[in-house]
Amino acid sequence: MAVRFVRSTVAAAFALLLGAVAARADEPSYGPNTYDRTLEALIAHEDIANRGGWPKLPGSVTALKPDAQGPDVALLKQRLMLSGDLPPEALPGDVYDANVVAAVKRFQIRHGLSDLGTVGRLTLKAMNTPVEMRLNQLTATLERLKGNGFSFAERYVVVNIPGASVEAVENGQVQRRHLAIVGRPDRPSPVLQASISSVNLNPTWTVPTSIVKADIIPHMRKDAGFLAKSHMRLLGAENREIDPATVNWASLTSPYFTVRQDPGPDNSLGQMKIDMPNTEAVYLHDTPKKSLFRNDVRFNSSGCARIEGVRDLGAWLLEGTEWTLPAIEAEIAKGERKNISLKKQVPVAWVYLTGWQGADGLVHFREDIYGLDTPQGIVTSTIQRRKPKPKPVVPIDARPMAKGEPAPAPRAPAKTAAN
Structure with a gap:
């Protein structure tokens, strides 16, 4: 039942994400909508964390190539499914097929890595970053924004x-x-x-x-x-x-x-x-x-x-x-x-x-x-608001008098050491 719930939740998120890609492809990563979008991501990753996060992959995953088969491939597929990179319907099986290649490429694009479709050292490091650290990164962005x-x-x-x-x-x-x-x-x-x-x-x-x-x-x-x-x-x-x-x-x-x-x-x-x-x-x-x-x-x-x-x-x-x-x-x-x-x-x-x-x-x-x-x-590391330039203070004796306004009384001379 739990596995079925996870798959259905990820499937829904995956579908929404695919729709978002088409709708937002030309929006800037830093703009008026970044806060709201990032808040959506924070909520989604909190859900992942509440369900136990994603599995840690062994170093042997870096030896996998397309058409490889075995338990390492199955674990990799589970990791990719939990982060929304692999469609849930592609989860069964332990073959490094075209779906896995596409999912790895998607993951690499999201992490600023060359989309080669195979798991190298930097990709493995990114995949093994705990979801709690990802939550901290999203929270930091929200605070800056x-x-x-x-x-x-x-x-x-x-x-x-x-x-x-x-x-x-x-x-x-x-x-x-x-x-x-x-x-x-x-x-x-x-x-x-x-x-x-x-x-x-x-x-x-x-x-x-x-x-x-x-x-x-x-x-x-x-x-x-x-x-x-x-x-x-x-x-x-x-x-x-x-x-x-x-x-x-x-x-x-x-x-x-x-x-x-x-x-x-x-x-x-x-x-x-x-x-x-x-x-x-x-x-x-x-x-x-x-x-x-x-x-x-x-x-x-x-x-x-x-x-x-x-x-x-x-x-x-x-x-x-x-x-x-x-x-x-x-x-x-x-x-x-x-x-x-x-x-x-x-x-x-x-x-x-x-x-x-x-x-x-x-x-x-x-x-x-x-x-x-x-x-x-x-x-x-937050862009601070620019302070407005202070308006010059105009002495009361120097400002223009309004029509009908009485002239100000003469000021007493200021006290100085000589006084």
């Missing part, structure tokens, strides 16, 4: 840091989705809101002092030709170039110069930077290391976000101007720096969501890469 201070405009961009992904949203619909590379744990990307102001073509890169200390100086100690190979220059006062050979790299701790990388395809920012002035000095940009986008774990930057297909995103930001994608490509080919200001700035939010019911109607989870799904971490 309760205190959310971001206003969802007609057009906006969202960077989900744990998801290492970007969405461009217009009129409540996702127009573009991009993979991203965000900050590694020791150089995390910040949670913030800002406004995208311009698109820079063939940018130079002024290396932050922290990176000069942590990366450039150690490289120069090992290889005196590192700056030249990287097309970097040392600039002193009034942008006068300094010969790297005159610098005592062995004893240098605090640089007295600026390091700037020339424009070009090898530039660390690639050939496009999307500027969004903010106190954290982060931005969106291209990268010459495009192979990194093929990785499931994309936490490799020093805080900024590298964007796959960033030129398409730039063209979307510049829609309504002469800067179409072909025009952008042609301008980049010239190799010259070009700064294009947006006619209307576009809000951007960098958020930290590790569990949510997303744009595709599925319940998504990502690793809590910075360890912020804690009470204090939730506070520090």
Whole structure:
């Protein structure tokens, strides 16, 4: 009776979820509806927890291939059925058939993993994450959204840091989705809101002092030709170039110069930077290391976000101007720096969501890469409401008098030390 109840409950949830996929496929994962959708996911996972959660899979599951057969396959099918990835009617049997392949792919998509249809190390780790931890992730998202201070405009961009992904949203619909590379744990990307102001073509890169200390100086100690190979220059006062050979790299701790990388395809920012002035000095940009986008774990930057297909995103930001994608490509080919200001700035939010019911109607989870799904971490990783600028106080003697209003009485002189 209990098994029949579980199957019927999961079947109903599975049917609802399939309907939701079609209805919500173009909705953003971070938008006005995210709270309500995630609350639905929380309730569903509380039900799973109340029924004992899902089974833990043995490491031997990673050896399974399509057409395999045996008890490991049966256990895998049970795990997938309980999370709504495998239809209950496909549960009987112990063969790794097409239904299992599709269910594993569905699970992998929900967890930001390559949808290969077989269980690798990262997939096994995600499958063996207890439902209680998933509940904590969903709860953390709901708490962040309760205190959310971001206003969802007609057009906006969202960077989900744990998801290492970007969405461009217009009129409540996702127009573009991009993979991203965000900050590694020791150089995390910040949670913030800002406004995208311009698109820079063939940018130079002024290396932050922290990176000069942590990366450039150690490289120069090992290889005196590192700056030249990287097309970097040392600039002193009034942008006068300094010969790297005159610098005592062995004893240098605090640089007295600026390091700037020339424009070009090898530039660390690639050939496009999307500027969004903010106190954290982060931005969106291209990268010459495009192979990194093929990785499931994309936490490799020093805080900024590298964007796959960033030129398409730039063209979307510049829609309504002469800067179409072909025009952008042609301008980049010239190799010259070009700064294009947006006619209307576009809000951007960098958020930290590790569990949510997303744009595709599925319940998504990502690793809590910075360890912020804690009470204090939730506070520090929530976009705070912007404080309104205080209105200037107009002294009563300075404000215009209303018609018929008596003039104010003269004020007594203020007491001072001289009085």
